[in-house]
Amino acid sequence: MTQHYLSIEGVSMQFGKQVPVLSDLWLGVEKGEFVSLIGHSGCGKSTLLNIVAGLLHATDGTVILDGVSCEDPGPDRAVVFQNHSLLPWLTVYENVKLAVDKVFKGKKTKQQRHEWVIENLELVHMTHALDKRPGEISGGMKQRVGIARALAMEPKLLLLDEPFGALDALTRANLQDEVMAIHRRLGNTVLMITHDVDEAVLLSDRIVMLTNGPEATIGQVLDVDLPRPRDRLTLADDARYVAARRDVLRFLYERQRPPAEKAA
């Protein structure tokens, strides 16, 4: 019945007896599309992402990816967590290898798996630190390895939970460019949470704006039809970019004021 690649159908989420966090959320994402979720802190973005990942069970509604229901977590929906969550006792190489071995056991030979690990670490420019442990590399590098680990699983859907949230502005811009380049090259379907309006406009094909919780739902969806490849410098003066940015800002600060202001 659904013709979307990823289809979120009437998802609601309630923790215990509290007011529902998410309420009746509908969203379709096409194959190869880059969709951002934006909304104020605590509105339920991570909750939605975790439901799609299968890490949480929605109290109501379903999520279907490529015709399969997303009840349980699985490597077809790779997650890049906000705090990288690399395993600190494994090296950079071993962290990616763990995922590759698990997903491609029996499908690729040992040598192929090794090459696949290296190839994905090359994508994020991390081959220089194969034998370093997460404790020995910078935050940006950790996030790169987290992205490599997710890409290496060849997921149908890439889920990014504020992947650049903890990074400084320069590192952030660098990684955004890299993610755009990877997306252009591999054509992944991506669902990304962000707090950053510029990041959302720069990277996305569509921006999904969530209303404030509780009972958050989709307030507005904005198509960003800027041509790719996108360049942050030339776009800064582009009228369409400026308009998209203004739309998101309007939504966030006029229609959905930050929760703190409302309380005051």
Next chain:
Amino acid sequence: MDPRARYRAVAFDKPAPFALPSFNAAPLLAFTKRAAAQVLPPLVMVLLILGIWQLACGGTGSALPPPTKVFKDTWPLIRDPFFDRGGVDKGLFWHIIASLRRVALGFSLAAIAGVGLGVLVGQSKLAMRGLDPIFQVLRTVPPLAWLPLSLAAFKQTDPSAIFVIFITAIWPIIINTAVGVRALPQDYRNVARVLGLSHFEMFTKILLPATVPFIFTGLRIGVGLSWLAIIAAEMLIGGVGIGFFIWDAWNSSLISEIILALIYVGLVGVCLDRLIALAGRFVSKGTA
């Protein structure tokens, strides 16, 4: 061959810096200085204590022998720790080995059972609720209180002593392992679930490595307690062992031999502690 060797090789292929064979005394000097700073203070303290002891016990009619007398009395034992005249008339080396063998057995069993139970208690709320109160009571029972019971159960001294070690060492191992398992970050669990790791893989690849620092804290406390308990247990059960050696020396009023044995017990205890600490650091590289 390790497929990564190829990539490692790149790093090593850099031409080695060409160094002239000149003698540089500075590092050697610095090393000597650092070593002296480490060794000198304890050495001075030991000499000081020996001096006070000599002064206190040097007089005639003193109950305890002064260090010079201890050394003179026990010199045959120090010189030849390996003699074996049958029965319990053996060198100190054999006594210590006998005690260490019991500790090794009891402690290994405690480590295996303790980690297993610790994981269970840490993982499952139900097991935790059922077992934790029992553990809390049992762990306060002093080691020697178990000895009569285990003698009754095993009817032999050696297994009884080993059981006392086991039951003494297991509690800190269980408790620390359980704390480690409970402290496992949700992120690691999520990673395991996204990758679709099986329960067994989750255990070996995530839970165990993440918990290793906690486990080794427990092991370290456990091995210390084991060593405390074995000395006491051996005093009661007799046979070859450093604990019985001390008791035997007391019965023969060989105070100097007791003092020598105490020094050995202390040194071995420190070695055990360091050994476990070292093993822990080796196994948990990167985690801690």
